[in-house]
Amino acid sequence: MTTKTTHRNSNSTEKLAIDGGEKTIDQLGPFPTKIGKEELLEVLDLWQLSAGNMEKIRDIINSDPRLKGPHLFRYYNPRPSKVAAAEKAMKEWIGSSYCMATNSCTSALVAAYRSLGIGMGDEVIVPAYTFFATAATVAASNAIPVIVDVDDTLCMDARAAEKAITRRTKAIVPVHMRGAPAQMDALMEVANKHGIPVVEDVAQAAGGSFQGKMLGSIGKIGCFSFDYYKIIVSGEGGFYTTDNERLYTRALNWHDCAACWRPDRFGPEKENEDLFCGENYRMNELDGAVALAQIHKAGSILAGHRAAKQKIKDAIEKRNGLSFRRLTDAAGDTGICLILYLPDAGITQTILSALKAEGVPCGGIYDSKVRDWHTFNYWEHILQYKSVSPDRLPWSGVPQHELPKYTKDMCPKSLELLSRAILIDIDCHLQTEDCDKIAAAINKVLRAYL
Ligand SMILES: Cc1ncc(COP(=O)(O)O)c(C=O)c1O
Structure with a gap:
């Protein structure tokens, strides 16, 4: 049977902590936290403060002896996450x-x-x-x-x-x-x-x-x-x-x-x-x-989008050939954009160019000549059954005759609707006069073409 002293060096006279002797290390450090002043300054730099204010903040941060860095990992965090x-x-x-x-x-x-x-x-x-x-x-x-x-x-x-x-x-x-x-x-x-x-x-x-x-x-x-x-x-x-x-x-x-x-x-x-x-x-x-912070601000952000959208939409004159995207529940719309439908893809592109020239913040949703990953016909990785590995997954996971037959024109209704749509961006900060200008520009262009 072995004891804990079996292999001890007989020349050693110091009593080990394990035997009730004095502990050698009470504590190490203090060490600074992993993330400290430099990282905070880099983060503040993202906010683009004026040079003078940045200098003042830098002085405050550098002179604070109690500054403790955060624990950026969500788990095992000593502070509330x-x-x-x-x-x-x-x-x-x-x-x-x-x-x-x-x-x-x-x-x-x-x-x-x-x-x-x-x-x-x-x-x-x-x-x-x-x-x-x-x-x-x-x-x-x-x-x-x-x-x-x-x-x-x-x-x-x-x-x-x-x-x-x-x-x-x-x-x-x-x-x-x-x-x-x-x-x-x-x-x-x-x-x-x-x-x-x-x-x-x-x-x-x-x-x-x-x-x-x-x-x-x-x-x-x-x-x-x-x-x-x-x-x-x-x-x-x-x-x-x-x-x-x-x-x-x-x-x-x-x-x-x-x-x-x-x-x-x-x-x-x-x-x-x-x-x-x-x-x-x-x-x-x-x-x-x-x-x-953003979740707490969401109410006012949404209120801004909705109010601006309503103002612009209400001010757009009715015209033959103009309609709006159908809303399933107008009260539930976030108001981030207003989508107009026009009679066909050709006039949509013409009106889009004219709106842009007037300074309206807008974009087309689908143009057969412009690649965009929001419409299925440009999802080549899917349409051509691309795979990351020789197992050919996910496409090898079903019998080949059961795979969907993807083609660039398999959802014609979607492409037809998208090609006739113009999206007006609604910023949540638009003021009444901004909305008036946007509506006036839209009316001016639509009067000219519809
Ligand atoms: C409809 C939709 N789903 C998913 C995503 C992916 O979101 P994320 O960029 O957060 O991964 C986006 C982003 O643009 C999106 O518009």
Whole structure:
């Protein structure tokens, strides 16, 4: 039998701490925190303060002996997490039971499909008009995107979605495009009739609603984007909302490289199939802090968009050949843009050029000569069954005769509508006189051509 003194050097006379002797190291340091003054100054530089003010702030920061750097990782944070606070604010705003922050909406979409158990051999229905990420994330989850037409709302057509359902369909993903709610009553009816979950892509419509329910709380899961071009932003960022605890648990696990359910990270599986290898989609504390402030500002931002849009729309003179994008619920529109329909693609391009020349903040939505990843016919990676690896997934996941036959003209109704549409950007800061000028310019051009 060995004892703890067996291998001790007999020349050593000092009593070890392990034997009750004096401990050699009480504490090390103090060390500065990993992230300190230099990083704070770099962040402040992003705000472009005047040189004089920046100098004053630099002096204050450099002379503060108590300055402590932040812990930008959301977990194990000694201070209350900004990301957790943003999740709580988002959950309360959207009215969902659970909310998970992610580093993008793309990540939230993958987490949505994965938490639903979607993978090889499954199909997910997406609209022909959306940013490519809605469909790309289906393929990146090893499933097959099935692309269907939009209607005059420029959101998914419920009848087209129903026609596309097969025994492989595992989700329907309406996108609330350009700030306005999709026809959620018809879409939910189709989905419920066939027992298929709905994932709402709310990337472009945070704060919108349909018949009194916030977008992102109607389907099984809502996915939001906070990238710079969205209604409220944190540079990069996203949120996943749901009322379903099990989906939330699985999404959390997927978004945190399988370090499931912090802080109980080594706990047993709550339910079968809760433990699996995931990825890392965590939001960091910088993005969380910005997102939190933006969620608190969302009400005034939306009020600005809505008021300006109403003023401009009301001031546009009625003309034969002019109509507006159909709103499924005007009260639920976020007001970020006004979409006009014109009689045909040719006159649309002419009027668009004239509006731009007048200084109207506007753009076309589809021009057959200009590449744009918002329309399906430019999604070559999907149309040509591209794959990242020799396994040819997701396309090898179903018998070849069951693969969708993608063509550049397979959703003609969508292309026809999009080619006749002009999008007027509505900034939330537009003042009455700005709105008057925009409406006057639109009227001037339409009078000349219609
Ligand atoms: C409809 C839609 N879905 C998803 C995304 C992806 O969002 P993110 O940039 O946060 O990944 C976008 C971004 O433009 C989008 O417009």
